[in-house]
Amino acid sequence: MSEAYVLTAEARERVGKGSARAIRRNGNIPAVIYGDNQPPLSITLPSKDVTLKIHAGGFMTTVAEIELDGKKHRVLPKSYDLDPVKDFVMHVDFLRVSAKTEVTVNIPVHFANEETCPGLKKGGVLNIVRHDVEVTCPAGDIPEFFTADLEGLGLGDAIKISSIALPDNVHPTITDRDFTIATIAAPAGLKSEEEEEAEAEAAPAEVEVIGEEKEEGGEE
Structure with missing residues (x-):
């Protein structure tokens, strides 16, 4: 099991495409925390921190702690979107989890x-x-x-x-x-062992038969 890591987030008051573009221009990523029968939280995360975690591997299978306004939310990444042209992270969804969450x-x-x-x-x-x-x-x-x-x-x-x-x-x-x-x-x-052994056994026998035929022909 990979060790949990901490990401520091800020609350996001506005949602929508225009707001998301402005967040990305400022070097951050819009994200959402949902699940556990609680209201979803719209947040922003530092683009550099999230990108490093994704490229390090195991991002989708490692529990994270997102610190927001002094409170830590234990989450598991569920999905993320990449820009189809420039390949940078555009959005991340996180699921709230506990030790008992399946x-x-x-x-x-x-x-x-x-x-x-x-x-x-x-x-x-x-x-x-x-x-x-x-x-x-x-x-x-x-x-x-x-x-x-x-x-x-x-x-x-x-x-x-x-x-x-x-x-x-x-x-x-x-x-x-x-x-x-x-x-x-x-x-x-690639020949199997059985095929190679069969050919090795058959080769000497064929030479011996040919030799006997030549000797019989010489006697005549």
Whole structure:
């Protein structure tokens, strides 16, 4: 679980597109805090602080504390908008949470022991089906990432969600099947061990037969 961080906000009295543009011109970002059966709060946040948190990774899965007028609001980012041309942050929505709040989040998957994976050492390719997994869990116990161990996996093997150790209070939203996270795929043209062994055994036998035919022909 990532550690919570603090952002200092100011109240936003006016809303609308004109107000939002003025806020962004002053180096801030308009945002909203909602949820927990409380009225939504319209706020502004320093653009630099929010942008740094987004680029640092884990922004959508890390609980934050927003300090507003001396009061701290415990929140989880739910969405943010980027300018389609200049790619700067335009708006952020935050959900109020407590330690008991159940949230649905996407947790990234990291892969371990790629350098020792037998299938990859033979020329196989790690085919990632899911870069992250959607789960439900308490807001105070959101995992930073899941680890998929490739140790001992050969060509054609698959990593299922059941192969990943999940905390007891973290549950995948897909519950009707043991879905695939990644596979060790053989690249096109790569022969299997069985094919190579069969060809190695067959080659000497063919040479021996040809040699016998030539000897019989010489006797005649």
